[in-house]
Amino acid sequence: MALIIEKDEGLVSRLRVALLDWYDRHRRDLPWRRGARDPYRVWLSEIMLQQTTTAHAAPYYSRFLELWPTVGDLAAAPEEQIMAEWAGLGYYSRARNLIKCARAVVADHGGRFPDSEEGLLGLPGLGAYTAAAVAAIAFDKPANVIDGNIERVMARLYAIETPLPDAKPLIRRVAAQWVSADRAGDWPQALMDLSAAVCRPKAPQCLLCPLREGCRGFSSGKPEKYPVKAAKTAKPRRYGIAFLIVGDGAFIAERRADKGLLGGMLGVPHTPWRDTPWTAAEADQPLPGFRPAGTYEHVFTHFALEQAVWKREATAAEIADLLRRHNDWQLVPFAEQKALPTVFRKALKFV
Numbered sequence: 001m002a003l004i005i006e007k008d009e010g011l012v013s014r015l016r017v018a019l020l021d022w023y024d025r026h027r028r029d030l031p032w033r034r035g036a037r038d039p040y041r042v043w044l045s046e047i048m049l050q051q052t053t054t055a056h057a058a059p060y061y062s063r064f065l066e067l068w069p070t071v072g073d074l075a076a077a078p079e080e081q082i083m084a085e086w087a088g089l090g091y092y093s094r095a096r097n098l099i100k101c102a103r104a105v106v107a108d109h110g111g112r113f114p115d116s117e118e119g120l121l122g123l124p125g126l127g128a129y130t131a132a133a134v135a136a137i138a139f140d141k142p143a144n145v146i147d148g149n150i151e152r153v154m155a156r157l158y159a160i161e162t163p164l165p166d167a168k169p170l171i172r173r174v175a176a177q178w179v180s181a182d183r184a185g186d187w188p189q190a191l192m193d194l195s196a197a198v199c200r201p202k203a204p205q206c207l208l209c210p211l212r213e214g215c216r217g218f219s220s221g222k223p224e225k226y227p228v229k230a231a232k233t234a235k236p237r238r239y240g241i242a243f244l245i246v247g248d249g250a251f252i253a254e255r256r257a258d259k260g261l262l263g264g265m266l267g268v269p270h271t272p273w274r275d276t277p278w279t280a281a282e283a284d285q286p287l288p289g290f291r292p293a294g295t296y297e298h299v300f301t302h303f304a305l306e307q308a309v310w311k312r313e314a315t316a317a318e319i320a321d322l323l324r325r326h327n328d329w330q331l332v333p334f335a336e337q338k339a340l341p342t343v344f345r346k347a348l349k350f351v
């Protein structure tokens with residue numbers, strides 16, 4: 001059944017005031033909230049906070065500001081130095097976009113961040129969320145800021161039964177009803193603080209919540225049920241045989257093709273991974289005389305692999321012959337197996 005959510009102007013404006021009052025009393029003291037609102041600082045904190053916690057990002061934020069107090073300073077800094085200071089925050093493509101963005105602000109906007117959501121969206125590395133957050137927090141512009149935490153609060157407020165991610169457009173629509181020019185920059189921050197302290201993923205503290213009066217999730221008695229998540233579908237299963245060729249404290253590994261899964265990494269030679277199990281007659285064995293040693297499972301993002309391990313001790317002459325015939329094969333001492341990804345290290349346990 002389609003969910004129709006009507007806007008109740010009176011209730012929304014009353015609860016909006018209640019949440020902003022709560023925010024005035026309980027707002028978190030975060031480094032990027034101290035001092036005057038500076039678009040550079042807001043932007044820097046928002047980029048750092050993607051995929052990490054406030055506690056983890058805070059020292060990086062302070063260090064960046066110490067080294068590069070303005071966007072111009074950051075734009076002029078050597079890329080290697082910025083990357084080195086970013087190390088530990090992960091997701092290095094964000095750091096590269098950070099540099100590109102700082103340079104674009106200097107080169108194309110005279111060192112000043114655009115003050116509209118549309119203008120901000122044109123900068124490298126700024127998606128819908130970051131552009132809306134910077135427009136609201138730095139420039140006090142009404143913007144519909146939605147991250148996973150605000151999504152949770154909205155899904156609970158309206159008891160949205162549609163599972164994520166299908167519910168996203170509806171969540172965006174209901175969240176827009178709360179956006180207003182009045183304290184436009186405080187509004188998303190108030191929602192963020194509420195989601196961190198009160199409307200937490202587990203055990204929401206509804207009795208402390210200023211939105212409780214209008215919250216359908218609370219009235220349902222099961223607020224933590226929202227947002228509803230789509231049932232996980234079973235991953236497809238694939239099958240392979242790994243050929244473990246060992247001799248003299250070492251095993252044969254192959255350098256995988258650059259493109260494709262685990263591209264360019266070392267692996268144990270194996271049959272193609274396919275939808276049906278292999279029979280001994282089908283598998284193209286590098287040498288005669290392999291013996292089954294066991295089977296293991298490894299789960300990738302898109303499929304689960306069931307891999308049999310066939311093992312064979314090989315003489316020095318056999319190994320030399322194999323290496324001559326396969327340019328991308330090499331002998332790797334067991335002590336160096338850390339160079340292999342987990343899916344292949346699992347095969348080595350059968351030695």
Ligand code: SF4
Binds near residue numbers: 156215
């Ligand atoms: S009443 Fe409970 S579920 Fe509703 S917004 Fe507040 S904390 Fe979240």
